[in-house]
Each structure stands twice: as C-alpha cells, then as structure tokens.
Amino acid sequence: MKRLIPLWIAAIAGFTVIASNFIPWTLSMGDLVTTMFNVLAAVAYVLGAASIAKVHLSKLSAKRPGWGYSVVTLVCFAVTLCVGLLKVGVRPEPLSPDLSFSGSYSEPGGAIWWIYEYMISPITATLFALLAFYVASAAFRAFRAKNLEAMLLLGTAFIILLGRTAAGFFLTNWIPPDTFGGLRLENLSIYIMQVFNTAGNRAIIIGIALGVSATSLRILLGIDRSYLGGAE
Amino acid sequence: MLRFLQTLDRRWIFLAMGLAVAVPILLQMRFPEKATPIAEKAFATINDLPDGSRVLLAFDFDPASEPELGPMATSLVRHCALRGYRMYFITLWPFGPQMIADKIREVIRADFPQLVEGEHWVNLGFQAGNEAVMQQAKSDFKRTFPRDDRGIAVGQIPMMAEIRTTRDFACLIAVSAGYPGGKEWVQYVVTPERGSAVPLRAVVGCTGVQTPQLFPYYPGQLDGLIGAIKGAAEYETLVNEFVEERSPGTTIPEKYQEAVRRMGPQLVAHVLMVSLIVLGNVIYFAGRRRGTVA
Numbered sequence: 001m002k003r004l005i006p007l008w009i010a011a012i013a014g015f016t017v018i019a020s021n022f023i024p025w026t027l028s029m030g031d032l033v034t035t036m037f038n039v040l041a042a043v044a045y046v047l048g049a050a051s052i053a054k055v056h057l058s059k060l061s062a063k064r065p066g067w068g069y070s071v072v073t074l075v076c077f078a079v080t081l082c083v084g085l086l087k088v089g090v091r092p093e094p095l096s097p098d099l100s101f102s103g104s105y106s107e108p109g110g111a112i113w114w115i116y117e118y119m120i121s122p123i124t125a126t127l128f129a130l131l132a133f134y135v136a137s138a139a140f141r142a143f144r145a146k147n148l149e150a151m152l153l154l155g156t157a158f159i160i161l162l163g164r165t166a167a168g169f170f171l172t173n174w175i176p177p178d179t180f181g182g183l184r185l186e187n188l189s190i191y192i193m194q195v196f197n198t199a200g201n202r203a204i205i206i207g208i209a210l211g212v213s214a215t216s217l218r219i220l221l222g223i224d225r226s227y228l229g230g231a232e
Numbered sequence: 233m234l235r236f237l238q239t240l241d242r243r244w245i246f247l248a249m250g251l252a253v254a255v256p257i258l259l260q261m262r263f264p265e266k267a268t269p270i271a272e273k274a275f276a277t278i279n280d281l282p283d284g285s286r287v288l289l290a291f292d293f294d295p296a297s298e299p300e301l302g303p304m305a306t307s308l309v310r311h312c313a314l315r316g317y318r319m320y321f322i323t324l325w326p327f328g329p330q331m332i333a334d335k336i337r338e339v340i341r342a343d344f345p346q347l348v349e350g351e352h353w354v355n356l357g358f359q360a361g362n363e364a365v366m367q368q369a370k371s372d373f374k375r376t377f378p379r380d381d382r383g384i385a386v387g388q389i390p391m392m393a394e395i396r397t398t399r400d401f402a403c404l405i406a407v408s409a410g411y412p413g414g415k416e417w418v419q420y421v422v423t424p425e426r427g428s429a430v431p432l433r434a435v436v437g438c439t440g441v442q443t444p445q446l447f448p449y450y451p452g453q454l455d456g457l458i459g460a461i462k463g464a465a466e467y468e469t470l471v472n473e474f475v476e477e478r479s480p481g482t483t484i485p486e487k488y489q490e491a492v493r494r495m496g497p498q499l500v501a502h503v504l505m506v507s508l509i510v511l512g513n514v515i516y517f518a519g520r521r522r523g524t525v526a
Contacts, residue, residue: 030371031371031375034367037361037364038359038360038361038376041360041362102382102383104333104381106329106330106332108337113333120327124296125296125299127296128297132249133250135505136245136249136508137245139505139508139509140240140508141512143509144512144516145513154513157509158506158509161502162503164462164498165462165499165502165503166264167499167502167503169264169266186266190268193443193444193459194447197447198448201444202448
C-alpha cells in the first residue's frame with residue numbers, strides 16, 4: 001500500500017496532464033493537477049528549509065568538523081527568515097499608509113533589501129566571477145592541440161572568443177564585406193553558432209526528448225519505481 | 233625559460249586575468265559595437281509591436297548572473313517603456329523579485345515616472361513550480377498569479393482585466409540564466425502557440441553558456457535571441473540609436489551604456505585567454521621536441 005498509492009497518484013496525475021494537452025474537455029482536470037503541483041512546489045520550499053535546519057543542527061550538536069560553518073548558516077537562515085516575515089524596515093505602501101505590513105519587502109530601506117544588496121548580491125557575483133580565473137588557468141594547462149579533434153576545437157574556440165568581442169572586428173575589418181564578408185570573425189562566429197552548433201544541439205535535444213518520453217512512460221506505467229526510493 | 237614556463241605558478245595567471253579585467257574598468261576602455269542581424273531581429277520584433285501592446289517580461293535570473301544579464305534587462309525594460317507597451321513582470325526564480333524591483337526602480341521609476349503601476353506596468357512577482365507555472369499560465373494566467381508584489385488581488389488591477397491566458401500577450405520577453413528559463417518558456421508556452429492565427433512572439437536574453445542551447449529554436453520558435461553581454465551591448469546600442477533618432481542631441485546616461493562598458497574587460501580577457509592557450513601549446517610542443525613532456 002505504501003508504494004501502490006504513490007504509484008497510482010503518479011500515473012493518474014501524469015496521464016491527466018498528457019491528456020489535457022490533446023483532449024479539450026480534460027483541460028480543467030490538467031489545470032487541477034498543475035495547481036496541486038504548484039502547491040506542492042511551494043510546500044517543498046518549507047520542507048527544504050526544515051531539511052537545512054535539521055542537517056546543520058545535527059552537525060552542530062555532534063560538533064562534527066566544520067560545525068562553525070553550520071553556525072553561520074543557521075544564524076543567517078534565522079535572521080533572513082525573521083526579518084523577511086516581519087518585514088523589518090519596510091515602509092508602508094503609499095496606497096495604505098496606515099498598514100505597516102503593506103509595503104514590498106524588496107523596496108530599498110527594508111532589511112531584506114539590505115541583505116540582498118550588500119550580502120547576497122556581492123557574494124554570489126564574486127563566486128561566479130572567480131570562474132574567469134580558473135578557466136584561464138585551465139586553458140593554459142589543458143587546452144592542447146594533440147590531435148585533429150583538439151585542433152578543430154581550438155580553432156573554433158579562437159573564432160568564438162575573438163568574434164564575440166570587438167577584437168574580431170579590429171582583426172578582420174580589412175576583409176571586403178560584400179564579397180568575403182562571411183570570413184570576418186564576427187560573422188564566422190555567428191555561422192558556427194547557427195550551423196554547426198545548432199545541428200549538434202538539435203540532435204542532442206531530440207535524443208533527450210525521446211529519452212525523457214521513454215523514462216516518463218516507464219514511471220507512469222509503474223515499471224520504473226526508483227523515484228520511490230529503495231532497490232525496486 | 234622553458235622549464236620556468238612549464239612549472240609556472242598559476243597565481244601568475246590569476247594576476248594576469250585580474251589585470252586584464254581591472255585595467256579596462258579603471259581606464260574605462262570602450263569599443264564600438266555593431267549590431268549583428270540577430271540583435272537587429274530581436275530589436276525589430278519588440279520595436280514593431282503595435283502601440284500599447286501587452287508584453288510579458290519573465291526575469292528568471294539571480295545576482296550571480298546579474299553582471300551578464302542585468303544590462304540587457306535594463307535595455308529591454310527601457311525599450312518597452314519608450315514604446316509605451318504595458319509591462320507584466322513575473323519570475324520563476326526565488327531571487328527574481330529583487331531583479332525585477334531593481335529594473336523597475338532603475339528604469340521605470342527613475343526615467344518614466346508618468347507610467348502608473350497597475351495601468352502601465354505590474355510586478356506579479358515570484359511563483360514556485362517551474363514548468364507547471366508556465367503550463368497553468370497558458371490556460372489561466374490570473375489563477376497562476378493571483379496577486380501582485382504588493383499583495384493586491386489582480387482583479388483590482390486595471391491592466392489585468394484583459395488578461396486570461398498567455399495568448400493575451402503580444403510578446404514574451406524572457407531574460408534567463410538557466411532552469412527554468414528561456415528554453416522552458418519556448419517549449420511549454422511559445423511553441424504550442426506558434427500555429428495560432430496571432431502567434432505569441434518571443435525574445436529570449438540569456439547567458440553565454442545558454443546561448444548555444446537556444447540557437448536550435450531560432451528563428452523557428454524564437455523571434456529574437458540576445459546572447460550574453462555581447463548581445464546585450466548590441467541591443468543597448470540599438471536602443472540608444474533609437475533614442476537619438478527620436479530626440480537628437482539627447483545625452484545617454486551611463487546606466488544605459490553599461491553593457492558596452494562591460495565589453496571592454498571582456499575583450500581584453502578574451503585576448504588573454506587566446507594568448508594563454510597559444511602560449512600553453514608552444515610550451516607543450518617545445519617540451520615534446522626536447523623530450524621533457526609526454
């Protein structure tokens with residue numbers, strides 16, 4: 001029963017959504033299932049928060065290595081949750097000046113806005129920017145023209161790297177645009193993206209779509225039960 | 233010398249990359265941008281919509297991708313505001329509301345104060361559920377986004393009166409950094425509408441990593457594709473030219489030249505990358521000739 005009910009829920013929900021795409025009178029049923037999914041997705045955020053708290057609290061109580069980071073995570077989590085729920089520092093909406101909770105938490109001056117502006121935004125942008133340094137180091141050490149495939153990859157990389165900046169224009173603007181304009185780096189980079197890349201990506205997309213269809217069908221028919229957990 | 237280069241400490245490469253990015257920023261190096269046909273198509277798609285068109289703007293990105301996507305989001309909002317379209321902002325990313333709020337403050341509130349919230353633009357905020365939200369918006373938009381960012385029911389918002397489904401929008405503009413984003417909007421919302429009498433137009437702005445994945449949908453399902461900061465710089469140039477054409481002699485504020493400004497560090501960083509790859513190969517082949525590497 002523990003497995004049978006989830007299997008039936010998955011099968012009914014899945015086939016209903018599929019049917020709603022093809023049979024007009026089942027559209028409302030498909031909408032109902034989608035609404036239920038949206039509610040579950042919202043609840044998943046609460047579950048996710050509870051899961052984070054549980055993992056870090058257990059790490060903290062057991063004093064496992066790195067427990068100090070758990071303290072930082074839990075403090076940040078609690079502070080963000082509290083100032084967000086209580087709308088700390090948020091000014092009331094001009095339309096309802098008497099209602100202190102009517103303002104948007106994302107407006108300047110609010111505590112959540114402050115956390116976003118001065119903590120989340122610089123931290124995440126910095127972490128992302130670090131990629132440039134590691135990519136440069138990796139390119140210097142690992143990008144070798146050892147065989148024909150690697151040489152083709154290198155040539156393509158050069159064209160895209162230069163063609164996607166003004167360097168492409170400066171290096172090849174001597175090529176007459178009317179007769180051999182296609183050989184200019186900026187045009188070559190577009191050609192590579194639109195022809196070679198598109199051809200390869202379309203094949204991958206179609207392959208993935210077929211794989212997703214087959215896997216979905218297996219799940220809906222109860223053949224693949226791995227999402228329920230366990231060995232089955 | 234060869235030995236030194238073969239065992240070069242990677243911190244030197246980090247320093248070179250740091251300088252390649254910092255020097256153009258400090259010297260404010262700018263290079264002219266010429267719009268490619270793809271950027272021109274994206275611009276024309278939005279520019280040619282009838283006056284007062286309803287435009288759905290999905291900002292599915294976060295602070296990590298803001299440096300790459302922020303300037304194009306600014307240009308897109310500015311272009312829509314200049315053309316007098318009605319803008320409906322939504323996001324499927326938890327950090328999206330901040331991105332929307334930033335652009336509303338930076339563009340609409342600062343430079344288009346005549347536009348009234350609820351009549352010319354509305355911020356419908358974040359909705360959890362990824363593709364399910366798209367699927368539901370396709371059949372019942374108001375149920376999917378029942379309140380705006382201020383908590384006001386959509387029934388009380390004048391510009392929501394004519395909205396029933398995504399079919400009621402003239403164009404979808406998605407600025408996305410990953411999943412769910414441009415690709416999912418194309419697959420779930422745009423493609424099913426392509427065969428209708430008035431197809432939903434779609435323009436996607438995305439990160440450099442996502443651009444190759446979206447090219448297969450252009451121009452069949454996508455009317456415009458703005459790829460990375462390069463695409464943003466081209467689009468920004470077109471919008472600035474449009475403004476200068478309408479009001480000659482207008483001074484373009486710095487915030488509307490941000491994408492072109494960010495192309496300076498990108499140019500030098502790309503040239504450094506190419507130089508490092510070439511240098512790495514020279515060292516490799518020289519080492520092989522001398523028998524010091526396999």
